[in-house]
Every structure is written in structure tokens, then in C-alpha cells.
Amino acid sequence: MGKDRINLVTLQQGLNIPPIVILSACETHPLDGNHNTVANAFLYGGAMTVVGTLTPVNAAKAALLIARLVFRLLEFVPLIQAPLCWSEVMGGMLRMSYAWDVLETLVRMHKVPYSIERLRPVQIAANTAINTFRTDWFEIMLDQLAAETSIPLSTIEAAWREVAYFTESLQYIQLGNPENIWIRPGEGKSGSSAGN
Numbered sequence: 001m002g003k004d005r006i007n008l009v010t011l012q013q014g015l016n017i018p019p020i021v022i023l024s025a026c027e028t029h030p031l032d033g034n035h036n037t038v039a040n041a042f043l044y045g046g047a048m049t050v051v052g053t054l055t056p057v058n059a060a061k062a063a064l065l066i067a068r069l070v071f072r073l074l075e076f077v078p079l080i081q082a083p084l085c086w087s088e089v090m091g092g093m094l095r096m097s098y099a100w101d102v103l104e105t106l107v108r109m110h111k112v113p114y115s116i117e118r119l120r121p122v123q124i125a126a127n128t129a130i131n132t133f134r135t136d137w138f139e140i141m142l143d144q145l146a147a148e149t150s151i152p153l154s155t156i157e158a159a160w161r162e163v164a165y166f167t168e169s170l171q172y173i174q175l176g177n178p179e180n181i182w183i184r185p186g187e188g189k190s191g192s193s194a195g196n
Contacts (some may be wrong), residue, residue: 017045019181020086022069024062028052029173039175049176061168069093076131077183079163086181090174092130099126099141101167102160112149113161122148 021042021169023029029052039052072093077084103119106112112119125144129137142160146153152185 015045017047019048020178021047021050022066023052024057024066024172025049026053026104029054029175031055037157039173043176047176047183049086049090049174049178051172053171053176054171055171056175057171058168060119061143063156065093065169065172072096080183081185083185084183085179086183087178088133089183090178094169094172094174095130095137096127099123099138101129101169102141102164103145105164105167106156106159109159109163111163112145112151112156114149119145119148127173134149 021039023039023042025038027033029037029050031054037052039050043049069090072089076092077089101121103112103123104116105113106120107116122141122144126137126141129140134140142153142156145151146156149156
């Protein structure tokens with residue numbers, strides 16, 4: 001049971017693993033572990049990509065992250081007019097989750113004297129930049145936050161580094177070959193294409 005040692009490679013025979021696996025439990029690919037992790041077991045078993053966790057995660061926040069992913073799959077992916085790589089689907093969701101984590105933490109730690117609802121335009125600006133594949137999405141978010149709050153950008157950046165640099169979203173890692181999975185237009189709700 002809990003103390004049993006298992007060689008994950010020996011479990012891959014006869015498994016029918018989907019190409020995409022999302023793990024949202026604690027330490028499924030721990031920073032201080034070796035190659036014998038839960039996340040790697042799914043890769044050994046045939047998954048093309050696995051999202052794992054590096055550290056213990058908060059159960060409520062982990063559930064929220066999965067809810068955000070489902071929402072992204074149902075609402076954003078079908079709007080895309082060109083094939084979309086899975087790494088962009090998952091990466092974009094993690095970026096948006098990080099943007100939310102940063103804003104929520106700055107409010108909760110009283111570094112920004114506004115409610116999270118008041119900062120909705122900042123979140124929208126960040127999400128828009130992320131979903132239009134801007135590489136400067138984080139800078140856009142911080143600039144918008146400074147403009148909305150009239151707090152100097154240097155103060156915002158210092159507060160981010162002090163209390164919101166490493167958030168729950170950064171505990172997730174995408175492994176494998178997500179760039180080999182493509183979502184085709186019109187198939188966001190019904191299927192995907194996996195291959196080179």
C-alpha cells in the first residue's frame with residue numbers, strides 16, 4: 001500500500017491512456033522527486049502530454065483551475081478559426097490563472113486598495129492579451145493595474161515580487177509533447193487531432 005515501491009514502466013502494458021491527461025492532485029511530478037512520478041507514468045502509458053503538479057496544491061484552488069480549463073475548452077476553443085496547438089490551450093489557461101492569482105493576492109495582501117471586482121478591467125486586459133497571443137501580456141496587465149489604481153508601476157512591480165511572484169498556478173507543469181496535439185476549427189466541442 002503506502003510504502004510499496006512500484007516500477008511504473010511495468011504498468012504500461014494493456015493500458016488505454018488518452019492523449020491528454022490533467023492531474024490536479026499534490027506532487028504528481030515533485031520538484032524533489034525522480035523520474036518515477038505519477039505524471040511520468042501516464043507518459044510511459046501512452047499519453048502525449050500530461051499536466052502535473054510540482055508541489056502540494058490547495059484543493060479548492062486546484063478545483064477552480066480545472067473549472068477554468070473546462071470553461072476555456074467550451075467557450076474559447078470553439079471560437080478559434082485556425083488550428084490551435086494544445087500547448088497554447090493549456091498554456092493560455094495557466095497564464096490567465098496566474099494573472100488572476102496575482103491580482104487576487106495583491107488585493108488580499110492589501111497591496112492594492114481596491115476590491116477584486118473593481119480590478120475586472122485589469123483582468124480583462126490581461127486575458128485579451130493572452131488570448132490574442134501577445135508575448136507582453138504580463139507587462140500589459142501591470143501597466144493596466146497601475147493605470148486603474150493610480151499606483152506607480154514601480155510600486156506595483158515591487159508588491160508583485162514581494163507577495164505574488166510564486167502563486168498556485170506556477171505549481172503546474174506541462175510534460176510530454178503538447179505541440180503534437182492540434183485542435184481543429186469546429187472541433188473544440190467534439191474532438192481533436194493528435195499527431196505531427
